[in-house]
Amino acid sequence: DAGITQSPRHKVTETGTPVTLRCHQTENHRYMYWYRQDPGHGLRLIHYSYGVKDTDKGEVSDGYSVSRSKTEDFLLTLESATSSQTSVYFCAIRGQLDTQYFGPGTRLTVL
Amino acid sequence: AQSVTQLDSQVPVFEEAPVELRCNYSSSVSVYLFWYVQYPNQGLQLLLKYLSGSTLVESINGFEAEFNKSQTSFHLRKPSVHISDTAEYFCAIQTGGTSYGKLTFGQGTILTVHP
Numbered sequence: 001d002a003g004i005t006q007s008p009r010h011k012v013t014e015t016g017t018p019v020t021l022r023c024h025q026t027e028n029h030r031y032m033y034w035y036r037q038d039p040g041h042g043l044r045l046i047h048y049s050y051g052v053k054d055t056d057k058g059e060v061s062d063g064y065s066v067s068r069s070k071t072e073d074f075l076l077t078l079e080s081a082t083s084s085q086t087s088v089y090f091c092a093i094r095g096q097l098d099t100q101y102f103g104p105g106t107r108l109t110v111l
Numbered sequence: 112a113q114s115v116t117q118l119d120s121q122v123p124v125f126e127e128a129p130v131e132l133r134c135n136y137s138s139s140v141s142v143y144l145f146w147y148v149q150y151p152n153q154g155l156q157l158l159l160k161y162l163s164g165s166t167l168v169e170s171i172n173g174f175e176a177e178f179n180k181s182q183t184s185f186h187l188r189k190p191s192v193h194i195s196d197t198a199e200y201f202c203a204i205q206t207g208g209t210s211y212g213k214l215t216f217g218q219g220t221i222l223t224v225h226p
Contacts, residue, residue: 031212040120042201042216043155050211058213090154094212097162098143098205102155 003027004103006091012109019078021106023091025071031094032074034058034066036087037105043090049074081110113138117202117217125225126194132187132220134202142204144185145214146176149199158200161185172196197224 003026013019023032031050035043035058045058047066055066063085065077078085091103118133136142146158159170166178176187185202202217 033213035216040218042115042117042218043203043214044216045213048211048213056211092214097160098212099145099157099160100205100212100214101157102147104154 004091004093004101006089006103006106008106009104010107012111013081014111015082016080019081019108019110021076021089021091021108023074023076023103025074025093027093027095028071029093029095030071032068033092033094033100034064034074034076035090035092036060036085037090038087046076046089081108083110086110113142113204113206113215115202115204115215115217117200117220119220120218121221121223123223123225124192127191129190130188130192130196130222132200132202132222134185134187134217136183136185136202136204138183138204138206140206142206144176144178145203145205146170146174146185146187147201147203149201149219151198155201158187192222192224194224194226196222198222 005024007022033048034046037043044060049055049068067075089106092100114137116135124130144161147155148158159168161178169175174189199219199221203214
């Protein structure tokens with residue numbers, strides 16, 4: 001357990017609505033990541049952060065934005081949710097020896 | 112760009128049989144290699160990793176993986192599986208340098224252990 005929590009754990013929303021997922025860590029890690037998990041695709045990186053206010057895009061960033069105003073929180077926002085964004089979202093931190101540790105995940109359904 | 116291929120999407124085996132989950136990668140630079148396990152309805156847990164040194168790495172629950180640079184592989188093995196090993200397994204690589212520690216994952220292999 002790397003002290004990572006995600007909220008909400010489950011969410012159902014409608015197409016076109018904004019959605020924000022929160023990742024919270026308690027151990028002051030510099031690097032944080034957002035992935036999505038879809039069957040047959042494994043996990044794919046959406047965005048990552050290498051410090052407060054320092055973020056960059058991953059391989060599937062279209063339709064997503066992130067913010068990191070303090071070390072412990074990394075927010076993922078879907079500005080206008082679409083059905084293709086139905087997925088399980090995982091947050092991760094980079095711990096010792098370049099190893100990533102994952103949060104419990106958020107299951108998002110967009111109707 | 113780097114990529115990871117897990118050669119089997121599903122592997123069914125009987126309890127106490129040996130198993131091998133195959134992982135090949137492609138990268139033009141040196142990499143770190145990881146196996147993660149995901150039990151049903153849970154998050155990902157680190158199973159084992161190769162960063163440097165001995166090419167054979169082991170986990171606490173009997174799995175092992177061998178880094179083969181010439182074949183760009185990092186196959187996961189266990190000599191005798193248990194029902195509790197039923198899970199999805201993900202191979203991942205991380206390139207060094209300025210990659211900011213980003214992971215590239217394979218598609219996953221679902222291991223099902225039958226009694």
